[in-house]
Amino acid sequence: MLELRKEVSMGIKEIAKEAGVSVATVSRVLNGTKFVSEDLKQQVLACIEKEGYVANHVARSMVLKKTFTIGLIIPEVSELYHQMVFSQAEHVLEEAGYKVLVCRVKDTVSSVRVYLDLLLENRVDGMLLMHETSNPKVYDQLKKSQIPIVLAGIDIPDLPFPQVRIDDFQASYDGTNYLLSLGKKHIALIGGWGYSVGDKRLQGYKTALEEAGLSFDPALVVPGNYTVESGSEAMERLLASKKTFDSVFVLSDEMAIGVMRTALDAGLRIPQDLSVLGFDGIALSRFLNPTLATVSQPIIQIGVQSATHLLTLLQGEKVAPVTLLAHRIQTGDSVG
Amino acid sequence: MLELRKEVSMGIKEIAKEAGVSVATVSRVLNGTKFVSEDLKQQVLACIEKEGYVANHVARSMVLKKTFTIGLIIPEVSELYHQMVFSQAEHVLEEAGYKVLVCRVKDTVSSVRVYLDLLLENRVDGMLLMHETSNPKVYDQLKKSQIPIVLAGIDIPDLPFPQVRIDDFQASYDGTNYLLSLGKKHIALIGGWGYSVGDKRLQGYKTALEEAGLSFDPALVVPGNYTVESGSEAMERLLASKKTFDSVFVLSDEMAIGVMRTALDAGLRIPQDLSVLGFDGIALSRFLNPTLATVSQPIIQIGVQSATHLLTLLQGEKVAPVTLLAHRIQTGDSVG
Numbered sequence: 001m002l003e004l005r006k007e008v009s010m011g012i013k014e015i016a017k018e019a020g021v022s023v024a025t026v027s028r029v030l031n032g033t034k035f036v037s038e039d040l041k042q043q044v045l046a047c048i049e050k051e052g053y054v055a056n057h058v059a060r061s062m063v064l065k066k067t068f069t070i071g072l073i074i075p076e077v078s079e080l081y082h083q084m085v086f087s088q089a090e091h092v093l094e095e096a097g098y099k100v101l102v103c104r105v106k107d108t109v110s111s112v113r114v115y116l117d118l119l120l121e122n123r124v125d126g127m128l129l130m131h132e133t134s135n136p137k138v139y140d141q142l143k144k145s146q147i148p149i150v151l152a153g154i155d156i157p158d159l160p161f162p163q164v165r166i167d168d169f170q171a172s173y174d175g176t177n178y179l180l181s182l183g184k185k186h187i188a189l190i191g192g193w194g195y196s197v198g199d200k201r202l203q204g205y206k207t208a209l210e211e212a213g214l215s216f217d218p219a220l221v222v223p224g225n226y227t228v229e230s231g232s233e234a235m236e237r238l239l240a241s242k243k244t245f246d247s248v249f250v251l252s253d254e255m256a257i258g259v260m261r262t263a264l265d266a267g268l269r270i271p272q273d274l275s276v277l278g279f280d281g282i283a284l285s286r287f288l289n290p291t292l293a294t295v296s297q298p299i300i301q302i303g304v305q306s307a308t309h310l311l312t313l314l315q316g317e318k319v320a321p322v323t324l325l326a327h328r329i330q331t332g333d334s335v336g
Numbered sequence: 337m338l339e340l341r342k343e344v345s346m347g348i349k350e351i352a353k354e355a356g357v358s359v360a361t362v363s364r365v366l367n368g369t370k371f372v373s374e375d376l377k378q379q380v381l382a383c384i385e386k387e388g389y390v391a392n393h394v395a396r397s398m399v400l401k402k403t404f405t406i407g408l409i410i411p412e413v414s415e416l417y418h419q420m421v422f423s424q425a426e427h428v429l430e431e432a433g434y435k436v437l438v439c440r441v442k443d444t445v446s447s448v449r450v451y452l453d454l455l456l457e458n459r460v461d462g463m464l465l466m467h468e469t470s471n472p473k474v475y476d477q478l479k480k481s482q483i484p485i486v487l488a489g490i491d492i493p494d495l496p497f498p499q500v501r502i503d504d505f506q507a508s509y510d511g512t513n514y515l516l517s518l519g520k521k522h523i524a525l526i527g528g529w530g531y532s533v534g535d536k537r538l539q540g541y542k543t544a545l546e547e548a549g550l551s552f553d554p555a556l557v558v559p560g561n562y563t564v565e566s567g568s569e570a571m572e573r574l575l576a577s578k579k580t581f582d583s584v585f586v587l588s589d590e591m592a593i594g595v596m597r598t599a600l601d602a603g604l605r606i607p608q609d610l611s612v613l614g615f616d617g618i619a620l621s622r623f624l625n626p627t628l629a630t631v632s633q634p635i636i637q638i639g640v641q642s643a644t645h646l647l648t649l650l651q652g653e654k655v656a657p658v659t660l661l662a663h664r665i666q667t668g669d670s671v672g
Contacts, residue, residue: 076423080416099454100439101437101438102438102439102440103437111430115435257620257623258623260623284593289624
């Protein structure tokens with residue numbers, strides 16, 4: 001207790017000196033008791049603002065019961081997509097006076113749990129969650145938290161928090177139909193399964209094939225973990241399978257970069273021999289060679305809307321449980 | 337004060353109940369006084385470990401005077417390079433039982449200051465700094481901090497903290513000489529100036545040209561802010577200048593991606609009409625089309641070594657003021 005008491009007392013003394021009031025008056029303001037006039041309170045709070053960061057932080061947090069900090073949990077894969085969403089969200093939150101702490105988590109239960117603990121320990125006012133885990137214990141902990149949480153770009157049915165995302169089934173269905181409309185008959189699929197968004201995208205692909213009267217071939221569906229390297233490896237597996245395929249639908253642009261490199265190295269021309277369709281619509285997609293056709297998520301809006309929802313929740317108001325934003329097909333030279 | 341006292345007291349009561357000791361005993365352990373036997377202290381600490389996160393965090397921090405958290409400050413540009421360094425550093429720190437909080441800062445004074453405040457408020461045990469700012473006030477604050485700090489991949493002469501980096505003058509000098517050795521006579525340069533690392537790279541380029549008996553043409557030196565987009569814009573400026581150039585040395589791989597796209601769109605063949613040499617050696621460089629030749633930083637070692645140095649400092653030991661790691665030329669199809 002010694003540590004904390006000393007630190008806060010130091011802050012109070014400095015504030016009292018600067019505000020020209022007694023330590024008792026500052027203490028009364030910090031404790032929120034009603035025996036201080038509004039003028040005097042404002043005078044003290046103004047000095048708190050001018051004081052050093054420790055006093056400022058501790059005192060302001062105590063008076064307002066806020067830390068003015070938002071925690072953001074992102075997975076360590078698919079970096080460029082998450083960076084883009086995060087940049088937009090951060091901008092909105094900073095404009096509103098919040099600071100953002102980021103935790104990049106690995107896809108392991110312990111990693112997710114450690115970082116949730118960390119953010120909650122530091123008493124963030126709210127959280128943006130962009131990472132899905134399969135461990136129910138982590139979700140139990142989140143459900144018990146008293147702070148506003150918004151799911152950005154993910155869909156976790158178990159959690160009672162507002163979601164801001166696209167319709168992943170429909171987006172994958174539309175992407176597959178785009179390739180079918182160009183006459184592709186053998187469409188390979190690379191992505192990650194076993195979680196909500198990935199499974200919905202797999203279902204969208206299957207449904208589109210079924211409606212087109214094409215049979216679903218499990219050998220053309222290859223897992224990837226959303227890194228460039230895993231896209232390259234998935235493409236190597238497809239090539240080694242000796243299966244016929246005229247196009248690959250890759251469920252992240254970063255994996256698509258690896259897919260294209262491996263296809264080019266195998267002597268395939270893109271798109272003459274193989275069409276490659278990505279997913280996400282990261283800024284880099286337009287700078288690749290060939291430029292990448294992709295199912296484009298409204299990345300800016302996902303970031304802005306999820307942050308705006310979080311600010312609304314922080315003001316004690318409600319938001320829609322699910323906000324669906326529109327995806328679109330971004331054309332590019334990788335599909336033809 | 338009420339808030340803090342209440343919160344800590346709640347933790348203490350729970351711990352006392354679980355440990356089967358009095359609140360006074362727990363309080364004595366937390367205050368670090370010597371009137372508690374080692375057995376009883378261990379019993380209390382074991383219960384603290386089992387308790388909820390708030391009690392755990394506050395109590396453990398108080399007893400050990402540590403937060404087991406490292407702050408990491410990275411700029412929001414040149415994302416892939418910083419992500420790679422950070423991933424390596426994070427791995428080393430996590431293995432040692434530390435958690436990592438990331439702040440991505442914009443290149444504005446207020447942004448850097450806000451995030452430094454944030455990390456120090458949360459009382460991190462140490463910091464890895466990967467961002468350079470031109471504001472001396474920020475550095476004054478850093479100098480006053482009592483925690484270990486390591487500069488990873490940057491060089492700020494004003495700060496008395498250990499540096500882990502390459503020799504940026506030599507790396508740029510070697511990159512320029514690599515292009516000269518292939519017969520290039522008109523080498524354009526794209527990068528950011530006005531800070532230590534950038535200026536040293538500019539000097540390395542100038543020195544190599546001078547030693548080769550070539551004149552330095554300021555019109556061939558174009559600024560870029562290390563994003564893909566800025567590389568594209570810098571290349572547009574070079575093309576619009578109507579100057580003759582047979583190669584471009586681009587001081588980040590991400591900018592080089594933008595440079596190559598704009599060159600291809602202008603009908604230039606790479607490397608037949610234009611050689612493009614990058615800087616950093618990010619993983620993506622090998623997956624681009626053409627594959628990118630680049631001055632490769634030892635990214636893994638920078639991350640591992642800076643984290644290892646930080647752990648050494650956290651144990652109260654000393655490390656070398658400057659640890660220079662070796663760069664190398666990574667060949668690729670973009671230069672020929």
